[in-house]
Amino acid sequence: MNNILTATKYQLWTFKYQSLLCLSIIAVNILISVTVTYLFPGSGISAGSSDLVTFIWIFFVGLLASTPSFKFMLGNAVSRKSIFWANIFSMAILSVAWAVTITLVLSFISKLGIKILALYPLLYKNSNFVSSVVWFIGVFYLLIVIGWLINMAYYRSSKRMAYAISFAPFILSGLLTIINQSTHGKLFESIIGFLVTALGFSGTIPNPYIGSFSMLLFAGIICAFNYLLIRKAQIKD
């Protein structure tokens, strides 16, 4: 347990630099938006999407930070099982911290009187601070564990397998299109229907809590795959 705590602390420490980078991008974004709004009042220009920037950034954190940390911690007497739990906890802490941060940033931009181009207020109207934080936790956690999954999948793969993974999404989407055509559009209809329900859009008022729950559930399934990948991972070089 002690090792898991230390490894979690280490992982959070590695996120520090990346978080600072993302914060500076958001700060620059706000600065430009404020400048443009005050220079051209009434122009209807919106602030760049701070939440989308964070979505991309957090996905890349999962994608890029996993292997160096894995090597470092394995080289410092930490077992794969402990590394796995440290990743689970540190990524959860990062997601919560960023969910709070981005909610505050969005509300700050809105208070400045700048029109916001952000995904969350667009999808879920009439939301509050708590629902926003909860929804962002779900998105961030899902994205970071997907990044981690891709990273581990590539790390564990041979060259041939890595190519197969790279092409798999294209082949899969092609296959789905063919199946969809042969079922007269029923496949995509049911996928969209499932997503609408899972993301909390099936009722009259969109529910971000259902959306967050579904994403966290999916993240949990991905984490199970991550465990399977990490438990037999060996150093390569």
Added chain:
Amino acid sequence: MSIIEIKNVSKNFNNTNALKNISLTLEPNKIYGLLGRNGAGKTTLLNIITNKLFANSGEILIDGETVVENDNAQVKIFHVAQKNIYTVNMKVKEGIKWTQEFYPNFNKNYAYELAAKFKLHTDKKIKDLSTGYYSIFTLILGLASGASVILFDEPILGLDANNRELFYRELITNYSEQPKTIVISTHLIDEIADVLEEIIIIKKGELVLAQPVDKVMLMGYTVSGDCTNVEKYTLGKNIIREETMGRLKTTTIFENRDRNDKEQIKELDLEITPVKLQDLIISLTNS
């Protein structure tokens, strides 16, 4: 004080047998030399001991506990590896700090003392260190780790003569003040020969020898003299090296000598000379 038991360990990489059924025991508080040619399997063995690789068969125990996926067992071992495992932004002082976090017996003051002795700037980023200074950095972490087993894999890579001497001195001081099991994998055998107590030789993944250094030095010797006489003496013996120049033949033998051998050498008028450890290892790993 820890004992490492390696039992029938084998490791394959695709079609290559990197380690073949290795069994040996690393006793507490001894300094071992892990020797062998490039690609012999030394680093693979160290990586299996430190849970970085999994063996295909066999097991490794430290104080009776498996080393596989065992945090309690692994914290007793510090691996000074060749490969850089530190993140790009990490500074030397941060490397020291994090090693202290993972190794509870780590001595931070001692680490800084050593950094001052080796003139290692702790504010520098690890990625900006030269090969030699990177080696120094990892050596410092190993010496200050407080682990009961330290595995040095090519510890003196890129170190100049002064720093190598300083390292040997610090290693001996550290060992005498706080005895521990030390394994040094290196190619600079002559330099380290005086420090070693036991040597382990691996050749093409197989354990060739695991013996105390003084015993190995007694077993290895060179006889030279008339070609016929040398051949007569060496018949049926474990020859590891032969050289002939005209009628003069020099043969290196590796086996215990008894009283009969000594008498025979006298009778055949052969000259006997000791072999340097490095030459002996070269012969053993080439033969």
